[in-house]
Amino acid sequence: MKVEVRNINQVSVIDCTGDVDLYSSTTLRETLLNLMRSGIPNVLVNMADVTYIDSSGIATLVEGLQLSRQTKTHFGLYALRRNAKSVLALARLDKVFAIFSSEQEALEKIPTTLPFGGL
Amino acid sequence: MLAPLWAEGRSGSDSKRMKIVISSHPRLLHILRGVVTYRAQHAGFTPADVDSMTVAISEAAANVIRHAYKDRHDGFLALEILTLPDRMEFILEDSAPKVQPEAIRSRPLDEIRPGGLGTFFMNSYMDKCTFDEHFAKGNRLIMVKYLRGKASTNDESRSTKH
Numbered sequence: 001m002k003v004e005v006r007n008i009n010q011v012s013v014i015d016c017t018g019d020v021d022l023y024s025s026t027t028l029r030e031t032l033l034n035l036m037r038s039g040i041p042n043v044l045v046n047m048a049d050v051t052y053i054d055s056s057g058i059a060t061l062v063e064g065l066q067l068s069r070q071t072k073t074h075f076g077l078y079a080l081r082r083n084a085k086s087v088l089a090l091a092r093l094d095k096v097f098a099i100f101s102s103e104q105e106a107l108e109k110i111p112t113t114l115p116f117g118g119l
Numbered sequence: 120m121l122a123p124l125w126a127e128g129r130s131g132s133d134s135k136r137m138k139i140v141i142s143s144h145p146r147l148l149h150i151l152r153g154v155v156t157y158r159a160q161h162a163g164f165t166p167a168d169v170d171s172m173t174v175a176i177s178e179a180a181a182n183v184i185r186h187a188y189k190d191r192h193d194g195f196l197a198l199e200i201l202t203l204p205d206r207m208e209f210i211l212e213d214s215a216p217k218v219q220p221e222a223i224r225s226r227p228l229d230e231i232r233p234g235g236l237g238t239f240f241m242n243s244y245m246d247k248c249t250f251d252e253h254f255a256k257g258n259r260l261i262m263v264k265y266l267r268g269k270a271s272t273n274d275e276s277r278s279t280k281h
Binding site for chain 2 (some may be wrong): 022023052054055065082083084087090
């Protein structure tokens, strides 16, 4: 898995590529939590190229969600593939995270997403 | 050595059976997923079901690495896959200390916290998940997924269901 960070104005976008599983989720976790702690006001995870995500990856996103509430960071996900949508819906987390269909929509709406870290 | 130890598909009338063995390193989980996806696609499962089965088997293997081997990488996982006319069966074996199924129970979904979803995904996505209590050395988990419309009317117990 590859993780890269782009900064667009006041938004940090984490571009994830590949499988997010027990082996690779620690890479996403470090990046995500470090960004949350850095004071950046908005963090988005671009899931367009996430080919697979398991419970370890979901746990990482939930941890990010919880930290976002402490750090008052607006946090969202966008461009989820079928696998990610399925596991989030099954775990009833699709209504907990702020989820957007595209980067454009996410960039427009993330600063106004309340309360912090989705619903 | 992190490569799969071996994999085989048997010929002749038993060609719908294969077995793959990997060491207990999470870096190798993607190999199991690739095999499960390929076999399920060729068995005629829908893309959504293929995704679901792949998640379930990968979660089961990840649970073995984390909870049975306790993140040791010198063990093994053996996955046997049987493709039958109405279903696929997955038999996952390891040589780790016995795991009590109740010890890896999933968390309530209304508790929004990290972790506790792996077993839930397994049970939700598969039609049956059963630990073989008579397996002598290590753990044996048997998972079954029926082709849509071909589920057994004689449903058996699902020992890891909660």
